[in-house]
Amino acid sequence: MSFFNEIHERSHSSSIKWDKMGEIYNLEDTTKLLPMWIADMDFPAPSIVSDAISERLKHPIFGYTYENCEVKDAIVHWYQTRHNWTIDSDTILFQSGVVPAIATIVETFTKKDDKIGMATPAYPPFFNIPAAQQREVVTCELTERDGHYSLDFEKLEQVFQSGISMYILCNPHNPIGIVWSREQLEQLVALCIKYDVYLLADEIHADILITKCYTPTLTVKDADKAKIITCIAPTKTFNIAGIHAAMMVAPNKEIFEALAAHTQAHGQMGLNVFACTTVKAVYTKGAPWLDELLSYLRKNMDYVVAELNALPGIHVTIPDATYLMWIDYRATGLDESEMMQRLLHKGFVALDPGTKYGNAGQGFLRMNVACPFDLVKQGVEGIKKALF
Numbered sequence: 001m002s003f004f005n006e007i008h009e010r011s012h013s014s015s016i017k018w019d020k021m022g023e024i025y026n027l028e029d030t031t032k033l034l035p036m037w038i039a040d041m042d043f044p045a046p047s048i049v050s051d052a053i054s055e056r057l058k059h060p061i062f063g064y065t066y067e068n069c070e071v072k073d074a075i076v077h078w079y080q081t082r083h084n085w086t087i088d089s090d091t092i093l094f095q096s097g098v099v100p101a102i103a104t105i106v107e108t109f110t111k112k113d114d115k116i117g118m119a120t121p122a123y124p125p126f127f128n129i130p131a132a133q134q135r136e137v138v139t140c141e142l143t144e145r146d147g148h149y150s151l152d153f154e155k156l157e158q159v160f161q162s163g164i165s166m167y168i169l170c171n172p173h174n175p176i177g178i179v180w181s182r183e184q185l186e187q188l189v190a191l192c193i194k195y196d197v198y199l200l201a202d203e204i205h206a207d208i209l210i211t212k213c214y215t216p217t218l219t220v221k222d223a224d225k226a227k228i229i230t231c232i233a234p235t236k237t238f239n240i241a242g243i244h245a246a247m248m249v250a251p252n253k254e255i256f257e258a259l260a261a262h263t264q265a266h267g268q269m270g271l272n273v274f275a276c277t278t279v280k281a282v283y284t285k286g287a288p289w290l291d292e293l294l295s296y297l298r299k300n301m302d303y304v305v306a307e308l309n310a311l312p313g314i315h316v317t318i319p320d321a322t323y324l325m326w327i328d329y330r331a332t333g334l335d336e337s338e339m340m341q342r343l344l345h346k347g348f349v350a351l352d353p354g355t356k357y358g359n360a361g362q363g364f365l366r367m368n369v370a371c372p373f374d375l376v377k378q379g380v381e382g383i384k385k386a387l388f
Contacts, residue, residue, distance in 0.1 A: 004043055004296045007372050016040070021350055025340075032348045036379050039174070039324060041239040041370035046289035049240060052281035053274055065273040067094050074283035075247060079232075082287070083206065085216040091251045093259050094270040096244035098204045098231045102168070103129045105229050105248070108262040109198050109255075110135055110165045117164040119151060121357035121364070123174045123202070138162055141360040142176070147317050147328060149176050153187055160191050166198040167191075171217060172205040175357050175366045176326045177319020179212040185220045192226045201230040204246075205322045207237040207290060210298055212320040218249065227255060237290060238282045239370075245275040297323050300369040300376045307380045311387060316367075323370035327351075330363035332387065339365070339386075347386030349379050 010018045017040045021030040072089040079085040095101040116130045120139045130137050140159045142149040172179045192199045201217040218230050233246035250256040301318050308314045313332030336353050343349050354361025369376050
């Protein structure tokens, strides 16, 4: 655990999390500000990553590369052993990231003015990418009761009846941290079949499980009858977002071929040599590191819950998954503008405002606790100072 306790200086390292705060929050001086916003861990990647890259660097030629059988086998083995999901390696397509994969899928299977559905709060690219491609976003707010969220299938079916072409699912969910149950996923898949809607499942957070097991969407009843594309990646799991690597899993042959044709038409060439090396390394040897990470995250979360729930007007629970905590401050009576001003200028802590994830996020904050415990304590104390 001492590995996760060590604080590494990240300022002036071209880190979006640390070096872009001034731009994001419109501040001239961020030297006192602690970033707990973007989903980027303040832990070093496991040593197997640097070891694998160092070994590859011994060969001095870095020409064109490809995702060989060893890379694909590592992915297949990881998901089989970790999540009981059998992936056919011939159904995997590679992308530089899940967000580019989402853009590819939206562009391939929908057209201008098509409607794309999703539940809110939702990860911002779910809105932004369809909008940039001139698609119409149709939302359905998750039902919330005492901090617990669920899909409202009656309202959700109305979204499908509106004529959507695609539904974007986040499983586990960002920003709330829900792991959707097999039963809920089966209901969603049934709607997609009934209304002939593509289902884009973003499952990048699948490995970061805190209290519940994750069910891959492609493993539920009748998934083989639906038009499903799942996006996965090791980047959140092992904090290697700067080493661009993601996969699209498309068992449906027609869907796979359409995606392959699209990537070829756009000159997308898959993973670079260091991404291939890294993907193989983490999926082959990364399990012990991940198990330690999950234990460490749970301790951070237990502390945050104990400390923040003692504050008047604040409510937060342990998420099912992710290293992100969804803080409810509605009972404080503060609006978002005042809350953010207090956090930034009095508490010196940068959290994500809830409306970044849509209007359904009003009265909430997203807090990233994937950092050494001393920084978590500093962030909690900053929130306390901001409020009192």
